[in-house]
Amino acid sequence: MTVKVAINGYGTIGKRVADAVTLQDDMTIVGVTKTRPTYEAWRAVDNGFKFFAADREFIPRFEDAGLSVEGTLDELLDEADVVVDCTPGKHGANYLEKYKAAGVSSMYQGGEKADLCDVSFNAYINYKETMGQTNVRVVSCNTTGLCRTLYPLYRDVGIVNTIATMIRRSADPWDSKKGPINAIEPVLKVPSHHGPDVQSVVPDLPIQTIAVKVPTTIMHLHTVTVELKEEISAERVKEMWSEYRRIRFVEGGKGIKSTAQIMELAKDLQRSRSDMFEIAVWSDGVFTVGKQLFYCQAIHQEADVVPENIDCIRAMFELESDPQVSIDKTDKSLGIGI
Ligand code: NAD
Numbered sequence: 224m225t226v227k228v229a230i231n232g233y234g235t236i237g238k239r240v241a242d243a244v245t246l247q248d249d250m251t252i253v254g255v256t257k258t259r260p261t262y263e264a265w266r267a268v269d270n271g272f273k274f275f276a277a278d279r280e281f282i283p284r285f286e287d288a289g290l291s292v293e294g295t296l297d298e299l300l301d302e303a304d305v306v307v308d309c310t311p312g313k314h315g316a317n318y319l320e321k322y323k324a325a326g327v328s329s330m331y332q333g334g335e336k337a338d339l340c341d342v343s344f345n346a347y348i349n350y351k352e353t354m355g356q357t358n359v360r361v362v363s364c365n366t367t368g369l370c371r372t373l374y375p376l377y378r379d380v381g382i383v384n385t386i387a388t389m390i391r392r393s394a395d396p397w398d399s400k401k402g403p404i405n406a407i408e409p410v411l412k413v414p415s416h417h418g419p420d421v422q423s424v425v426p427d428l429p430i431q432t433i434a435v436k437v438p439t440t441i442m443h444l445h446t447v448t449v450e451l452k453e454e455i456s457a458e459r460v461k462e463m464w465s466e467y468r469r470i471r472f473v474e475g476g477k478g479i480k481s482t483a484q485i486m487e488l489a490k491d492l493q494r495s496r497s498d499m500f501e502i503a504v505w506s507d508g509v510f511t512v513g514k515q516l517f518y519c520q521a522i523h524q525e526a527d528v529v530p531e532n533i534d535c536i537r538a539m540f541e542l543e544s545d546p547q548v549s550i551d552k553t554d555k556s557l558g559i560g561i
Contacts, residue, residue, distance in 0.1 A: 333363025
């Protein structure tokens with residue numbers, strides 16, 4: 224079976240998911256939408272995607288810009304098995320009824336509330352529970368990062384408590400409007416939404432999160448303190464993580480001292496858009512003191528959810544019954560682990 228995928232919202236995440244889908248042999252893009260004729264709209268057409276207006280009211284904008292559209296989202300949904308909603312945060316909820324009425328399965332991103340969907344997805348954690356589901360949310364970039372490193376500890380050792388600080392990029396690199404550009408902005412609500420969001424995937428994982436926004440665009444950084452149920456060495460923790468390709472070790476001792484060098488490494492890997500799909504953990508920054516574990520990880524916010532979206536499609540349409548087979552296929556197609 225080849226799953227027909229529509230992308231509603233060809234932006235930061237939408238264009239990456241579209242490209243990743245085209246690399247798979249069991250799914251295909253039937254079209255993408257936008258609301259405005261930005262350069263990304265032209266790129267979508269240049270890339271050979273069938274291009275649709277997200278709504279009839281936007282068609283004149285595209286026509287005025289000389290960009291012809293195949294139709295509207297309604298017509299695109301007629302051709303699709305699943306729509307991957309990549310509209311800005313909280314917009315996806317407005318489309319739920321339209322997707323349902325069209326009889327297509329729907330996938331949302333982490334900017335939507337967890338209760339919009341029956342399942343919040345992470346490939347390593349709940350692929351099997353997602354099989355056959357028709358309405359699923361792929362959790363946010365930060366939540367994906369926390370899930371990837373915390374879940375092996377939770378499952379194999381046990382966690383008494385987690386305290387994680389999210390040092391968040393203030394905007395994506397293309398975005399010249401958002402800030403702050405010269406300030407550090409704490410999120411005054413504690414816990415920040417990230418802890419409860421991790422629990423939307425692993426309900427019993429004890430975690431509190433605090434967040435601050437800093438003037439950088441390239442990555443988020445998490446400092447994480449975990450109280451484990453048993454005393455284990457930092458080496459044992461790293462051995463556990465090394466079994467997961469979507470966790471990549473970097474070393475301060477080899478010159479990777481900041482998020483800047485991680486993104487430079489991503490460029491050197493010569494991946495599309497210099498995406499770092501893996502969560503980068505500093506191997507020489509992992510320490511244990513008794514049962515307390517300390518580590519730092521960096522998240523390429525534009526990229527880490529992309530492989531999760533691909534595995535989510537495979538799970539929903541039961542294209543592979545073994546999660547690891549899907550993960551291996553996705554990782555190979557995106558060059559993850561190389
Ligand atoms: P974006 O602003 O880069 O792209 C959104 C796209 O949706 C744009 O192409 C825009 O034209 C289109 N759009 C705007 N309003 C629309 C509407 N009403 N109907 C249809 N399309 C519309 O946003 P993004 O960063 O790609 O975020 C998309 C989702 O992914 C959000 O839920 C966000 O929280 C989540 N997410 C973003 C990141 C990130 O760092 N950028 C990381 C993980 C998850």
